[in-house]
Amino acid sequence: MTDDTVAACGCPDFQTTRRTFLKGASAAAGAGVLTSMVGGVFTQTTFGAEAGGNVLVVLSLRGGSDGLSLVVPHGDADYARLRPTIKLPTNSLLAKDALFGLHPGFKPLEKLWLDGRFGAVQAVGMPTPDRSHFSAMEKVEDADDGSAARVGWINRLVGLSGTGVPNQAIQLGTSLAPTALIGPASAMSVYALRDIALPGGSEDPVFQRRTRNSLEAMWTGNDSLMGRAVDSTLTTTRDLAGVAGSTAGPHNGAAYPSGDDLGNALAQTARLIRADVGTQVVALDFGSWDHHENLGTVDAGDLQWMVRNMASCLAAFFTDLGTLGTRVTVVTISEFGRTARENGSQGAEHGYGNCMLLLGGGVQGGTVHGGWPGLRSAELVDGDLSVHLDYRSVLAEVIATRFPAVSVPSVFPGFQREAVGVMR
Amino acid sequence: MPPSRIASSALRHLLSRFSYGVTPTLVAEVETAGGGQAWFEQQLSPGGIPDRRAAGMRDWFPYLAYSPARLYEVNNSGEYPAWQSTMDLGRWTILRRAFSKQQLFETMVEFWSNLLHVPMYEDESWPLRISYDAAIRKHSLGTFEDLLTGAVLHGAMVCFLDNAYSTKWAVNENLGRELLELHTVGVEAAYTEKMVLNSACILTGWSVHMWDSWQSYYEPDNHWTGPVQVLGFTAANADADGRALARRFLRYLARHPSTARRIATKLAIRFVSDTPSPGLVNAVADAYLSSGTDIRATLRALHSHPDFASSVGAKVKTPAEDAIASYRLLGAEPSRPTNDSSFARAIGWQLDSLGQKPFGWTAPDGFPDVGVAWASVGRVLGSLDLHLTLAGGWYPSQDVAYPGVGARLPTLPARFDQIVDHASRQLLQRPATPRLQSACRQMLDIPADRQFARASDFGEWNMTLLLATVLNSPAHAER
Secondary structure, three states, X not given: OOHHHHHHHOOOHHHOOOOOOOOOHHHHOOOEEEEEEEOOEEEEEEEOOOOOOOEEEEEEEEOOOOHHHHEEOOOOHHHHHHOOOOOOOHHHOEOOOOOOEEOHHHHHHHHHHHOOOEEEEEEEEOOOOOOOHHHHHHHHHHOOOXXXXXXXXXXXXXXXXXXXXXXXXXXXXXXXXXXXOOOOOOOOOOOOHHHOOOOOHHHOHHHHXXXXXXXXXXXXXXXXXXXXXXXXXXXXXXXXXXXHHOOXXXXXXXXXXXXXXXXXXXXXXXXXXXXXXXXXXXXXXXXXXXXXXXXOOOOOOHHHHHHHHHHHHHHHHHHHHHHHHHHEEEEEEOOOOEOOOOXXXXXXXXXXXXXXXEEEXXXXXXXXXXXXXOOOHHHOEOOEOOOOEEHHHHHHHHHHHHXXXXXXXXXXXXXXXXXXXXXX | OOOOXXXXXXXXXXXXXXXXXXXXXXXXXXXXXXXXXXXXXHHOOHHHOOOHHHHXXXXXXXXXXXXXXXXXXXXHXXXXXXXXXXXXXXXXHHHHHHHOOOHHHHHHHHHHHHHOOOOOOOOOOHHHHHHHHHHHHHHOOOEHHHHHHHHHOOHHHHHHOOHHHOOOOOOOOHHHHHHHHHHOOOHHHOOXXXXXXXXXXXXXXXXXXXXXXXXXXXXXXXXXXXXXXXXXEEEOOOOOOOHHXXXXXXXXXXXXXXXXXXXXXXXXXXHOOOOOOHHHHHHHHHHHHHOOOEHHHHHHHHHHOHXXXXXXXXXXXXXXXHHHHHHHHOOOEEOOOOOOOEHHHHHHHHHHXXXXXXXXXXXXXXXXXXXXXXXXXXXXXXXXXXXXXXXXXXXXXXXXXXXXXXXXXXXXXXXHHHHHHHHHHHHHOOOXXXXXXXXXXXHHOOOOOOEEOOHHHHHHHHHHHHHHHHHOOHHHHEO
């Protein structure tokens, strides 16, 4: 985190990962969670499902992404009026129809779009606006209005998959309480895949074996909570030794952007999926998209390189996965969109309606789904794009199509979903 | 030679719950104080416990003395960013837990900070977080009524939970709701949504000059007037100055039987077990209510309940407790930090990397306090790495002294099994079990009967492995 983030907008909290996605409950249900921090990208992966099953990758665009700059409503006359300096010219957009076009930074994913494997939903969000990063993120991740349980929808998803896989499957236990506050002096070094190993790692097998033997001498048969965690650790480090210790590069000639945090996280995710260890849900935090200033234009400013980077990473991810990609669905989510009108700093403030992007297995792509409420003043909610579709309807459709064994009402209690059509 | 002395099991238990690590020095202090019961009473009055060394550590972090407005200023100017000044509070807190003689007091500061949680680094309250800590400390062993009032009306809480924006025209429910749900009665009290709104209405008017002086103020023009009802609390609320009303309301909530049960349960989970018995919760709640929310009386009831004595080893150490106990047991002696790698500063990042820097939980409900939340593979890997790193003195290594190999060994010559036993007594306050002996033999690859005549024969590397193995044992994982 840089100090000017604080000075600029006074709202750095989205960078402190607010992880209600995965905790507690999943352990009891037989799923495990692996947490890793790759550079600035916080990743959580669940295990314990059957091998060969579908995988959901939730990419959280932390900070409140500007949906109007990602899936651009160039055909709405008010778009240009509201955004005189940061609007994207129609002729710069990709895969245009009369109303929408993609930010040019999506070029690496254009083919996926044209092939119908990449699609979007516009004007989605929570049923009521919440413009605080802090509580909006919690609400989005919790997705259970009126419950104080603070469990999180992904937790409910993995807890309810009903695969009946016992704990002895790859049980990584619950995650550490997550915090991802990053300062330049940070010793943040949580678990990249290669760190899923006992001290000594693959470089010092003798040391690692002695550590294992000494732990077994003290802990074997210990049925306390920590005893079971140590047992899981010994199992996991052995079972994942091949994946963790492997230095094999990406497959199919995939080229992730060099040294990029998101690219590294996705490359590791692809390796885990390929290892077929029962990975079911992968949650990645990627940001910051909190562009209060210098959101920028087609080829300058902060947003355009982030879009390009994200698109390059995702394109490499699907290349890397190859035919396995049909099992993997990526969905983006953000705590809120940004104000329809640009501010005085070539940026936009915390807003409301946003878009979601979906890629991969089961996606009915090549088009923008959802209704378009429009950007006329009368249609805006306190100056923001209104929400035509509850974001849970999109997630529910993904879950219903990709994880048919899961009861959707159990994941989103009390929620009546609408058909979106973004999944087949 | 006779093996070194250790605490009785009962004393070890008491100290493992009300201190951050049972060291030989602490055991000796308790003996001087006249035993466990006397020590416990002494600890309930921390003002009488000399604490010069830990008190001096405050000066190691000059920005802790800055006003919220100045902290904001130095952040904006780039002189000292917010992530550093707030982390300084975390660093100092870790040092207090590790080195203060007022150990029980520090456990209560942590407990209340978690119950009335304001994250260390939250966008709209961070300049006030250091001042908030002082407010918590002021009443940590006083009454909950005073503590609650001081915390909920403090600018940090008012900003964190959006009361600063809450007006009669646009009532923000955030603080009003969490006050009921998290700070006092809990959802079991079955309040209605209308009561949540009323709770928020009562609190309208309390605000802070944000992004400026960061001073708290009260604005009667913003206060919602009209009749309010929350559980059994009713008021006409006709006066635009609702300050006295808010204080009456907080007092009512502090003394509510549901609050008593909730706090009794949380205390029992913290100090006794993850699944406290109804009898224990009732006894603690009764003491809380009959004493007028007196925290010391409440703790006495908890400590004297038979469940306390019978809960030996029933709690999982959190990662932060593991790290801090390890600092204590390994005899770390930090000195004034000179850079960000110095012990007194690096410990902030060390706990951060374990997932538990002080006040680092980002949601308003505070860190989980049950073992199931912390007994995970990630945690185990983190702890294994921590123990090895600390045992070797590898990180943090600057501006800190550790005892040498000789000081950690029994009288020489000694056999390897005697060396293991000595380390177990020093670090775990108990003789080495056969399984610990076996673990150490395997880790160090040394037979039990090998004799060591000189410290240099044993060597630093073996000592590192020995200490790490002892810290990896089940006895250290629990408290």
